[in-house]
Amino acid sequence: MKVEVFKLHKLNEMMDRPVVMDEVRTFLRTAQKQLDGKLGEIEKEANDKRVPIIPHETVTFFIWLFGQIKPKEILEVGTAIGFSAGLMAQYMDGEGKITTIERNPTMMEKAKENFKALQIEDKVTLLEGQADEWLEKLASHKYDFIFMDSAKAKYYDFFPNCMRVLKQNGILAVDDVLQGGTILEEDKDIPRRRRKIHKKLNAFLDIVLVHPALETTLLPLGDGLLLITKKEEFDFSFMKEE
Numbered sequence: 001m002k003v004e005v006f007k008l009h010k011l012n013e014m015m016d017r018p019v020v021m022d023e024v025r026t027f028l029r030t031a032q033k034q035l036d037g038k039l040g041e042i043e044k045e046a047n048d049k050r051v052p053i054i055p056h057e058t059v060t061f062f063i064w065l066f067g068q069i070k071p072k073e074i075l076e077v078g079t080a081i082g083f084s085a086g087l088m089a090q091y092m093d094g095e096g097k098i099t100t101i102e103r104n105p106t107m108m109e110k111a112k113e114n115f116k117a118l119q120i121e122d123k124v125t126l127l128e129g130q131a132d133e134w135l136e137k138l139a140s141h142k143y144d145f146i147f148m149d150s151a152k153a154k155y156y157d158f159f160p161n162c163m164r165v166l167k168q169n170g171i172l173a174v175d176d177v178l179q180g181g182t183i184l185e186e187d188k189d190i191p192r193r194r195r196k197i198h199k200k201l202n203a204f205l206d207i208v209l210v211h212p213a214l215e216t217t218l219l220p221l222g223d224g225l226l227l228i229t230k231k232e233e234f235d236f237s238f239m240k241e242e
Helices: 022-030 037-048 056-069 083-091 105-118 131-137 152-165 179-184 192-208 237-241
Strands: 073-077 097-102 124-128 143-148 166-175 214-219 225-230
Touching: 022 056, 037 083, 037 105, 056 083, 056 166, 073 083, 073 152, 083 097, 083 105, 083 143, 097 105, 097 131, 105 124, 131 152, 143 152, 152 166, 152 192, 152 237, 179 192, 192 225
Parallel strands: 073 097, 073 143, 097 124, 143 166
Antiparallel strands: 166 225, 214 225
């Protein structure tokens, strides 16, 4: 595996700021059923080399969730090394398809390798390039489930198009919204390099947590997993104007 994949994330300090107690986090990641086969190998290698993938407590939650909702059409914003797409491909409806978007060439190369190793190339379509551009183009598809795990400062901007292509009663899952708990801090207490993320995430949460067209819950899994059900159609394009 190429070293460049891991160098990109050396400064991601949020990986070391759990939103639950360390002991509870360890329990959630070790006591629950572990993955086996090639997917388990990818998870272990990523964790050993500190490549950011969804943590194991989110893995087990997704396995349970997919058993309930059985999605057939999935959109992922942020492929990374392809681990979460591999997980979703294994546990979605047997006839299901995944469309996943990634802009980083190194990540795309590794994702393609993993898709081939997992033998899911027929289930996954990788769209290469900027997520905002691809989201604008996705007009003909409607998705049962969308997983957004990309640049956190972009969640606000991506949200209107995600809602546009999400089926009514479909679910949007958004990862890492608590920023190690720093989401609760005042702007002045946030380091300048993270202030934009802090501002945009708070603006995003201010809308989606209370909007009447949405049913939303926020779970302390990993660095915060936000689940949004689209209860009725609503045009969120006003968010694009900021």
